[in-house]
Amino acid sequence: MVSEAVIEAIKNFVPENNIHLQEPMADHTTFRIGGPADCLVELENEEQLKNIQKYLTLVEERFFILGNGSNVLVSDHGYRGVILQVGRKMSGIRTEGNCIVAQAGATLAQTAKAALESGLSGLEFASGIPGTVGGGVVMNAGAYDGELSQVVKQVKVVSPGGEVLEFDNGTMEFGYRTSVLQKNSFTVTEVTFELKEGDRDQIRAKMEELAKKRREKQPLEFPSAGSTFKRPAGYFAGKLIMDAGMRGYQIGGARVSDKHCGFIVNVGKASAQDVTDVICEVKERVKLRFGVDLETEVIYLE
Template sequence: MDQNEKYKGLFSTLYKETQIQQNAKMSEHTHFKVGGPVDILLTPNTKEQIVEAIKICKSNNIPFYVIGNGSNILVKDSGIRGVVIKLCDLNNIERNNNIIKAECGALLKDVSNQALNASLTGFEFACGIPGSVGGAVFMNAGAYDGEISFVIKEAEVINDEGKIITLSKDELELGYRTSIVMKKGYVVLSATFDLKDGEKEKVESRVSDLTQRREERQPLEYPSAGSTFKRPEGHFAGKLIEDAGLKGFTIGGAAVSDKHSGFVINKSNATAKDILAVIKHVQEEVKIQFNVDLYPEVRIIGED
């Protein structure tokens, strides 16, 4: 019995056959559209399946990664040894007056739409972020002067002991692209957002404006992981990269976008190696020219 079959056997009593994929191509599960295979891909549809899968991985020393919509992940070309737990099937969204509770796999745009339909304001900033709720809490996602920390009330997580606990906004320790979830390796199961009453026409107008700005300024026609770099203190990554003369810089099939220098894109059948090479060159040039360190916002996992 090979290792993948052994792994599959460990989960077969917990998951249906359709929820377990061997040698799944991660290029089909990430927005960058690159990356080698993972030994086992699990797609749970209950909290219990997630908790138990993590317990199995830990007790058998199997490396595991938890992902959502794959919008902020770069998987290396040799793929991932171990298990990827993909949470997109847990996507229920419920509303009670001004409170919206969304499961980890719910897309931010769907939460934004629910808020809009209920004439609630505060979540407009997330209408164009392509990620899921779990990933958004994990990194305190934000855009257009808004971020998750502005609207979140609490989150339900699996802690490092495998227990399901609820963390308040303060306990989540949300900062710029960080959280206690990221620091401690917790797994988000759901998040509760506290929004305000708004006028539907104004909310709709704001969503429409942000959508138009995003379409005009971002290279949505190419696979990418959104903004590639975190914003360095006192600077904008895109401007630094453009001022360094790197707009359009290309290695293999990867390039700095001509439309927005803050995006590294998969322009033409790029490999992860191509993308990483572009990222490295951009970091080196910006450091040389401006003495500013750029750090990736994208999560890089897997083997070369």
């Protein structure tokens, strides 16, 4: 449990209105699941982030960086520690030549829209991914043959000790749904995307076409965290799960989507335990039937 002393100290770094105690994480995740976090802090700028991270590291208090919560499953018991939210209060976007510079809390949808408005092409694939720029870069989010690694030029981060650093594309060690930032505790504050001049009508048409595909293929009518599993080399997770006979498999309120078996959806009051139970069962049956180990893409926070 975060102590009174730590909470008092945090008040020196951010306005009191930005500090939320015993905050239900179900309100901050697209799964709509998760117990209370001891303390959730909405960050407004890099200065606040530097000071808080430095302080929390010094006093050895646990913290977790949250973007839009679209790739996390939070335990039913919540989180003992401080959640630092880099979200809508840190979401400025500007255009510099053929680059878009976005603060980490801007959504990928807002960033792709800014690119469209500036007649810049390259982020169309990201317009339907419901995460922030920060979360997107950490996960190397991607869809329809595009991934952020293809367009990221520079990433500004803050180290746990409060130092500001800049990583170029090579330093990010991007891989399939991964980057170097999953191995350390650096926080993204700003990302520069290098794009190409394009035709606005074509960019818009591409975005609309991909949005239509998403609506047709994905169970967007239910809360979820997107694809629950990474794509195993040579297979599609959704197809393996379907072929293992698990379409519609349900425990409590957590269900293997009927529309896309790669998604576990919250069909009503699912607990994190329900979701993890479904995940375990899916992994076991797929391994038994096809000998394939499914790796969870969704990050479990407890």
